[in-house]
Amino acid sequence: MLYCQLTGADLDRFNQDLADIILEQEEKMVEYTERSKKSEKHPEYDLTSTFEDWNLFYINHPAVETLFSYYRQAHDVFMQELNVVHNHPMNILCWGNALRPDGSQSMGEHSHQGEVEMTYVSGNYCVTADEDTATVFEPPGFNHQHIDVQNKPGQLIMFPQWVDHFTTKFTREDDVRITIAADIDVGHFEHFRYDDETGERIHYLPFDRPPHEKARMEQVDVDDVLGVDPEVNEFVNTPIEEIRENDLVFDFRDYQ
Numbered sequence: 603m604l605y606c607q608l609t610g611a612d613l614d615r616f617n618q619d620l621a622d623i624i625l626e627q628e629e630k631m632v633e634y635t636e637r638s639k640k641s642e643k644h645p646e647y648d649l650t651s652t653f654e655d656w657n658l659f660y661i662n663h664p665a666v667e668t669l670f671s672y673y674r675q676a677h678d679v680f681m682q683e684l685n686v687v688h689n690h691p692m693n694i695l696c697w698g699n700a701l702r703p704d705g706s707q708s709m710g711e712h713s714h715q716g717e718v719e720m721t722y723v724s725g726n727y728c729v730t731a732d733e734d735t736a737t738v739f740e741p742p743g744f745n746h747q748h749i750d751v752q753n754k755p756g757q758l759i760m761f762p763q764w765v766d767h768f769t770t771k772f773t774r775e776d777d778v779r780i781t782i783a784a785d786i787d788v789g790h791f792e793h794f795r796y797d798d799e800t801g802e803r804i805h806y807l808p809f810d811r812p813p814h815e816k817a818r819m820e821q822v823d824v825d826d827v828l829g830v831d832p833e834v835n836e837f838v839n840t841p842i843e844e845i846r847e848n849d850l851v852f853d854f855r856d857y858q
Contacts, residue, residue, distance in 0.1 A: 603739070603749070603765075604680040608672065608756035617755050619665035620729045621780050624649070624698035627661075630842060634851055653697035657805040658782060660835045662814045662824070669696075670812040672758060673725055673784055677809075680723065680760045690788035693806035693829070701772050701779040721763040721785040728757040729780040734773070740766040753781075805831060 608616070628649045635652070659670055673694065681687070715721070726737060731753035739749040739761065750770075751759060761767070763785060772779045787806060807813060807829040817824040825832035840850070 603762075604676060604683065604760040605751070606672075606676050606679075606758040606760070607754065608758070613756050616665055616668065617729050619663065620669065620782065621778075623658075623661060623663060623666065624700055624729065624780050624782070625778070626842060627656075627658075627698060627838060628700050630837070630845065634837075634845060648700075650697065650699045653695070653783070654804045656697070656834050656838055657694075657807055658696040658698060659694070659807055659812050660805070660830065660838045662839050667812045667815050669727065669782065670694075670815075672727070673786075674809065676725065676758050676760050677723060677786060688788065692809035693787045693789070694784055694809040695787070695804060695806045696782065696784040699779075699781045699783060701769065701781075703773050703777070715764040721787045723760055723786045724763040725758060725760045725784045725786070727782040727784075728753045728755055729782060730755060730777070731757075731779050731781050735779060736770045738768055738770065753779075805834065 631649060631652050635655070659666060673696070677692075732755060733752045735753050736750045737753060737759065739751070741747070741749060742765075751757075769779075786809060810816075811819070813824050813827045813830050813835075816827050820827075824830055825835060837850075
């Protein structure tokens, strides 16, 4: 596992921007989208259950591009420390989590190991999570020991995707515990589909540069960047006020 910590005078503003973005996306998802087929097992709607339906890096914002670079640098350091070298293309799927003290959106024990996908590294970035909560990892073995990592804003943890983990109970009233998770995969992003009938895919993006930075560098529209789904990109970048004015209803289940 790799533990990283952002520091600096601008950290509070950076995390506030990320928190505002996550909460705005949560409001959009709740009000204007149908739930993913993958999420029908969830009894109630929550932002985490849409993790395969969009990608946080579709959003055009400096804080999002900064987070992309943070994940990229942390990944490179992690691989260097492990002496891992590979020439496969890499992709990243990134999503937000917003947990509240009423327990309606608790984060129980889970791993990021999929049935078919080729995730090999996962990450968790703390936005508003603090020492009142911890992320608990359960490494395999016979001693059943836990690794308790006290949360701290600016903290990024990289870990193998198959390690089970959960969060301790969040009890702070009138507050939201916000984290941003990611899976990094090897293989081509277009191979990651979970519905052969509709062609719907999981929204992995190539892990070289964030889409909007890449579009500026290549002087093209971001919708023309490899891996970007134009319809979802338009949705996540549209201000809520404009969506309400246009009465936009977005259904993730019907696009191809």
